[in-house]
Every structure is written in C-alpha cells, then in structure tokens.
Amino acid sequence: MMPAFSTCCQELVSRWTQSLGSDGTYEVDVCPEFQRLTGDVISRTAFGSNYAEGARIFQLQSEQTARLLARVKKIIISGYLSLPTKNNRRMREINNEIESILLNLIRTRMQAMQEGENTKNDLLGLMLESNMRGTDENGQCISGMTIDEVVEECKLFYFAGIETTSILLTWTMVILSMHPEWQDHAREEVLGLFGKNKIDYEGFGRLKTVTMILYEVLRLYPPAVAFIRKTYKEMEIGGITFPAGVLIELPVLLMHHDPDIWGSDVHEFKPERFADGISKASNNPCAFLPFGWGPRICIGQQFAMLEPKISLCMILQCFEFELAPSYTHALDNTKMLRPMHGAQIKLRAI
Numbered sequence: 001m002m003p004a005f006s007t008c009c010q011e012l013v014s015r016w017t018q019s020l021g022s023d024g025t026y027e028v029d030v031c032p033e034f035q036r037l038t039g040d041v042i043s044r045t046a047f048g049s050n051y052a053e054g055a056r057i058f059q060l061q062s063e064q065t066a067r068l069l070a071r072v073k074k075i076i077i078s079g080y081l082s083l084p085t086k087n088n089r090r091m092r093e094i095n096n097e098i099e100s101i102l103l104n105l106i107r108t109r110m111q112a113m114q115e116g117e118n119t120k121n122d123l124l125g126l127m128l129e130s131n132m133r134g135t136d137e138n139g140q141c142i143s144g145m146t147i148d149e150v151v152e153e154c155k156l157f158y159f160a161g162i163e164t165t166s167i168l169l170t171w172t173m174v175i176l177s178m179h180p181e182w183q184d185h186a187r188e189e190v191l192g193l194f195g196k197n198k199i200d201y202e203g204f205g206r207l208k209t210v211t212m213i214l215y216e217v218l219r220l221y222p223p224a225v226a227f228i229r230k231t232y233k234e235m236e237i238g239g240i241t242f243p244a245g246v247l248i249e250l251p252v253l254l255m256h257h258d259p260d261i262w263g264s265d266v267h268e269f270k271p272e273r274f275a276d277g278i279s280k281a282s283n284n285p286c287a288f289l290p291f292g293w294g295p296r297i298c299i300g301q302q303f304a305m306l307e308p309k310i311s312l313c314m315i316l317q318c319f320e321f322e323l324a325p326s327y328t329h330a331l332d333n334t335k336m337l338r339p340m341h342g343a344q345i346k347l348r349a350i
C-alpha cells in the first residue's frame with residue numbers, strides 16, 4: 001500500500017506547493033483537504049478505485065449521517081421509518097446511489113477476475129475471491145461472502161476509514177500549530193531519518209516522536225468519542241448486575257480526560273507521556289481507547305496510524321505551519337469530534 005499512500009500524499013503536498021503566494025505562504029482549511037486525501041487513499045488501496053468515486057460516496061454518506069442524526073432527535077413511532085416522508089425518501093435515494101456505485105465497481109472487478117486478469121490484491125479483490133470460491137483448500141464446501149455482504153463491507157470501510165483518519169490529521173495540524181516546539185521536534189526527527197528524500201517503510205518503525213504526538217492527539221481529541229456494547233446475558237460489571245440486552249456506552253472522551261487515570265496535567269498536550277508506550281502512559285493500561293477494544297476493535301487501526309505518519313512526514317519535510325488568524329478553537333461533537341469552524345492553517349514553504 002505504500003506506493004498508493006505516497007502518491008496521494010505527494011498530490012496533496014504538490015497542490016499546496018503550487019498554491020503558495022509570492023511570500024511563500026498559503027492559508028488553507030485543512031479539513032476538506034484531509035477528507036479528500038483519506039478518501040483518495042481508501043479508494044485506491046481498498047478498492048483500486050479513483051478519487052471521484054470515493055468522493056461521491058463520502059459526500060453521500062455524510063448527508064446520510066446528518067439526516068440520520070436529525071431523525072434520531074425526533075420521537076419515532078413504530079413504522080415511521082417506512083413512511084414516504086421527504087427525509088425517508090432521500091435516505092433511500094442515497095442508499096441506492098451508493099449501492100449502484102459499489103455494484104458497478106464490483107461488476108467491473110468480477111468481470112476482470114473471470115477473464116483471468118491479474119486483479120489487484122486489495123480488500124475488494126480478497127472479498128470477491130471469497131465470494132467466487134465455493135470450496136476451501138481441502139476441497140470442503142464453504143460459503144463465501146454474498147455480494148450483498150461485500151457491498152455492506154465496502155460501505156463500512158468507506159464510512160469508517162475516511163472521516164476518522166482525516167479528523168486525526170486535522171487535529172494534529174492544529175495542535176502542532178499551537179505547540180511549535182513539538183512541531184520542531186517532529187520535523188527534526190523526520191529530517192534526521194529521511195532528509196528531504198522519499199519516505200521508506202523501514203524508517204517508520206523509528207518514528208518515535210511522531211508516534212507519541214499522534215497518540216497524544218488521539219487521547220485529547222479521539223475522533224470516535226464513545227462506543228457501545230450490548231450485554232448478551234446477565235452479567236456483573238463494576239459491581240452492578242445488568243440483565244441481557246442492556247446497551248452500555250463507553251465514554252472514550254471522558255476516560256481520556258480523567259485526571260484520576262492520566263494525572264492532574266490531563267488536559268495538557270504532553271506527548272512525552274507516551275514515551276514508554278501506551279501501557280505506561282497512564283495508571284490504567286486499558287484507558288487509551290481511540291480504536292475501541294476487544295473482538296470488534298478497529299480493524300483499520302494499523303492503516304489509520306500509517307496514513308497520518310506518511311502524510312505528516314511529507315508535510316513536515318516541506319512546510320512550517322501555524323494557525324491562521326481566522327481559526328477559532330471550538331469543538332463539534334455532533335457526529336465525530338471535529339473542529340466546529342474548520343481548521344485554517346497558514347503554511348510556509350521551507
């Protein structure tokens with residue numbers, strides 16, 4: 001995946017470089033920029049697709065989420081969701097358009113596979129291989145994924161992989177603008193490892209400061225502020241007995257800001273708390289939960305750390321940055337934890 005990551009990041013950095021004014025600076029809201037980047041990355045790496053298709057799916061899914069959230073606020077009577085209201089009709093239209101884009105992508109790929117073309121070894125390729133295989137390596141019958149399941153997985157990957165990672169990158173730029181000393185530390189590390197040359201995979205394992213910074217940003221600004229589990233049988237948790245079927249919300253944001261866990265400096269940006277790894281960063285090794293926990297932990301977490309690392313390295317190699325005067329620090333927690341008024345950053349070429 002490295003070449004695809006690099007290509008997408010290179011496009012971003014080149015676009016910013018071309019936009020620099022005569023004074024060598026460029027002011028940009030990095031939110032949409034990183035959405036475009038992460039949409040492009042997931043399209044290319046998981047689906048062998050292009051930015052335009054990914055962007056349309058992202059746009060449709062964003063509208064769908066906004067409509068869903070608006071609906072959640074209303075009192076829903078039984079059967080309401082099947083009524084042909086304006087909102088319900090639009091939700092169905094959106095779903096149909098997303099599915100038709102994905103089915104097109106799937107059909108084209110299946111045809112290529114049937115014609116024996118050496119198709120890409122990406123997520124879509126693997127899922128379709130499972131769909132087309134009727135037996136396992138021992139000749140036993142297996143039921144692979146159905147096309148409906150493949151479509152649903154594709155939707156989930158687009159949904160889960162774009163906004164989360166773009167939010168992480170956005171907050172990282174904001175926080176490093178607020179803490180130029182950490183921006184300098186990170187740049188020193190990147191230039192020390194790679195100079196101004198191409199980023200190579202081997203060097204990633206040695207990116208200690210950049211990793212600490214990303215962890216601390218994820219602690220202070222976890223894109224997913226909570227996740228939910230349901231008890232499937234009666235069970236005791238924290239001294240309370242819950243019957244089966246109870247929804248329990250894990251308030252990630254609150255846990256990440258709990259002084260009893262992280263210390264009295266909990267609200268400060270201190271990447272050094274992760275100097276000896278996640279388990280030593282607080283007095284509870286399970287308190288850092290940006291990617292969830294257990295069997296349903298984020299399946300894309302390695303991907304989600306690699307992508308910002310590459311992007312950050314390439315940005316630090318080319319630019320210094322600070323908050324633009326128009327930036328206002330306010331949080332929007334309606335969908336995921338985002339900057340409410342965008343993230344206007346002033347870049348300066350170096």
Ligand code: HEM
Pocket residue numbers: 156157160161162164165168222223224227228290291292293294295296297298299300301303304
């Ligand atoms: C900073 C970026 C990301 C964050 C903070 C994040 C966070 C999460 C969280 C909190 C969950 C729910 C886990 C749970 O319920 O325990 C989740 C699930 C998931 N994530 Fe991520 N994620 C990120 C990036 C990605 C990326 C890049 C992908 C795809 C390449 C991805 C794919 C998924 C999928 C498929 C699930 C559902 C897993 C399941 O239900 O088994 N995520 N993610």
